[in-house]
Amino acid sequence: METQDIRVEVARAADRELVDAFDRMLPQLSSTAARLDLVALDRILRCDANTLLVARSGEAVVGTMTFVVFPVPSGLRARIEDVVVDHEARGRGIAGLLTHEALRPAAEAGARTVDLTSRPDRTAANRLYERLGFKARGSTVYRVPLKG
Numbered sequence: 001m002e003t004q005d006i007r008v009e010v011a012r013a014a015d016r017e018l019v020d021a022f023d024r025m026l027p028q029l030s031s032t033a034a035r036l037d038l039v040a041l042d043r044i045l046r047c048d049a050n051t052l053l054v055a056r057s058g059e060a061v062v063g064t065m066t067f068v069v070f071p072v073p074s075g076l077r078a079r080i081e082d083v084v085v086d087h088e089a090r091g092r093g094i095a096g097l098l099t100h101e102a103l104r105p106a107a108e109a110g111a112r113t114v115d116l117t118s119r120p121d122r123t124a125a126n127r128l129y130e131r132l133g134f135k136a137r138g139s140t141v142y143r144v145p146l147k148g
Helices: 016-029 038-046 094-109 123-131
Strands: 006-010 050-057 060-072 075-085 113-115
Touching: 006 094, 016 038, 016 060, 016 075, 038 050, 050 094, 060 094, 075 094, 094 113, 094 123
Parallel strands: 075 113
Antiparallel strands: 006 050, 050 060, 060 075
16 A cells, blocks of 8 residues: 555645535545535534544645544544545555544544444445454444435
8 A cells, every 4th residue: 555645634724625625526425415615614624523634645635534523421432424535546545544543533532432334335445444443333324314
């Protein structure tokens, strides 16, 4: 895995570069996700529970991940969401770097667990998560659509 030229940083401000990166990469993750504009991206970044990580190759944004740390009655939890690596940059260890950068601060904050979901057809991603120590849980995810 070639990762020497990749650096991971925390996104601090909504700007046109990040909006453009999501315009390019979000459809690679979800065909139904709405486009992000500066206001939507700013709302994500301003949420205290969220940390948006950005992977760069040179100056280009080649991957992103959001991780969330939140308290619930059973303890502090963490969740990884919306991991996407640009199709042209896949196979270089970027998703692994992003995941490691999320696990460290979650552990430092005292999170009991870190959860994520991944569709069964994402075989490469699922293999990666298993290599990183994630275990499939015997649970069922339920979803109710709130908007048509």
